Amino acid sequence: MFGLGKHDLKILIIVAILALLAPFILNPFPADSAMAQFNAGYPDLMQRFAIYGIFAIGFNILFGLTGYLSFGHAAFLGVGSYAAVWMFKLLSMNVLPAILLSVIVAGLFALLIGFISLRRSGIYFSILTLAFAQMSFNLAYSVLTPLTNGETGLQVYNDDPQILMGPNSSTVTNLFGLEMRSTYTLHIGSWNFDFAVGYYLCALIMLAMFYLSIRIFRSPFGMMLRAVKSNQTRMNYTGLNARPYTLAAFVISGMYAGLAGGLLASMDPLAGAERMQWTASGEVVLMTILGGAGTLIGPVLGSGFIKYFENIFSKINENVLHEWFSFLPQGLENIMVWMVSPFVGSGWHLTLGMLFMLIVIFLPGGLVQGGQKIMHLFRRDRPEDDKPGAARQSTPAE
């Protein structure tokens, strides 16, 4: 079905089920219970899952397939956001033209940056993309203020032209009148499930983009990109020029980032330069690596994981910790709280950094590899190369 193999179809269906039933799956605890703070089923957060999922899927097409590590992808996200907000300012609050323009603008921007950056590879490529992203960030804050509104951030004002706005058009972001923030809340017992239009738009686009990325992974084009990663020199000797392929991958992933930026602005019509800072680029790298670079489902997992724990960890404070450890004797409780508290609340970034280091050191394949390792443990017949004899043979004498 859909031109996919059995395995890929299974993954697509799993992701589709997860995405479409997310309001249920992410809301396992009743609204008034103590565990309600672990619920993630509110539209604002779910939208971010989907949007950053798109961002990471796109980044994975570049980094996972070709191995080119871009440290400037946030620039495309930022450009996409700006483009979308400009469409809101000039046309109307309909999200469709905004999203289209953000993809196009980000694609053109990626074409320009990619054309220059891809003339180098390895660490030089990382530094070039980083330099371009920092340049865009600095310019957005200074000279380009008429376009970006500087530190305030670009937003929609009442005196904007908005030429397509009719007298009774909606003044919030909408898709042909369907407002993004309109939410239907289903009450079952003490559970509240929110179904937001905005989330479902993001989720459907995410699914479409995920499907597209599977097709890219399995296409001859995807094979070319893998060839770039495994041995570019050999690829050149077979008479193939790698640059058009990597440039195409770069532009595609830039368009994914622009789409994510456009969606971010569609959910909340605001764009700021801090979205382009290089720490933001670092974040998408983290998501992809954490999930598993080069795997299909990895980026989706990684972005969901990071955004979920960012949300949960930021909410926990010392009082909550004291509640948790209250079963321990007083002294022990204080010690536990003292030990854990630097990692929660505003210390989320510390946890993130440590997690990231641990993943890179011990599990370079990310969560997907971790899952596979655990599966291997439970499987009875281990594959050949796991046997001790084979392992001994494969290690050369030092």
Added chain:
Amino acid sequence: MDALILQILNGLDKGSAYALIALGLTLIFGTLGVVNFAHGALFMIGSFCAVSLSKILNLSYVTLDETQTDFLGNPLKVKTPYVESIFGADLGASIIDWAVPLAILFSIPIMIAIGFIMERGLIKHFYKRPHADQILVTFGLAIVLQEIVKHYFGANPIPTPAPDVFKGSLDFGVLLGFDANAIIYPYWRLVYFGFAAVVISAVFAFLQFTTFGMVVRAGMADRETVGLLGININKRFTIMFGIAAAVAGLAGVMYAPINSPNYHMGMDFLVLSFVVVVVGGMGSLPGAVAAGFLLGILESFASMNEIKALIPGIDQIIIYVVAIIILLVRPRGLMGKAGMMED
């Protein structure tokens, strides 16, 4: 003319910081072949060494002074730093005043220890991994280090003044025969430049004139052959990592009075220092130093009003523009060796 000289001087202090950080980065890259994204964090830790030393020296005990009263009529509480009670009031006060220069001594062992721990504990395991992995793991380490500092020192910049002697400015123009007040330059920035020059010369002298330095240079050129000669090159490279960390730390210590230390200053400098390394030539020590000063001076020229009027925003992006041009036109950098990381 005087405006030109002023801009060159203005560029020197930032250029010194770039040069010192880029020198450390290049030392690490040239010896160990590792791209260290945590180097900016080392610079930041150096700055916070100065902050902590001045905090330690300012530790005080409180006594009640019966001769003075506060506005409620109670005896006034007087804070006396322990240093003053140990060394006497005058010497104690001047020790506190000189906290930043003293932090140089304080920071060297700390930075070398941090460098050793980093290299032995983490980076050693990444020699054989791809550059992307090295970038990623040191990037993670940089986040961790900066969050730890944020946890203990807070997110706000901490002003750390220079000694009183160096406050105020030098009227540099008079020395060169211009009008008074034409070229005003703060003393501390002169000190910073002088200090950077001393540190840079010391590193070069160490590499050039000692046996240890000779072995290290040989190792940079051909690691395997040096190893075959029965020299434990890894141990020496570890020491070089410690020295590189100390250089970054010293740059940070002395930079504290110029720019109040905050936890993300390392990241801000890191991106620029990488650009400096690329412009100078990956693995070339003189290149890193020259490019550091060059870009510092270019940056201050670009922030002149005349030039900003000509090309708006050029001061924000000049360094990146130069780097992009260099990478495309001469990928090995100004002084890089041919064939070294030139893909």
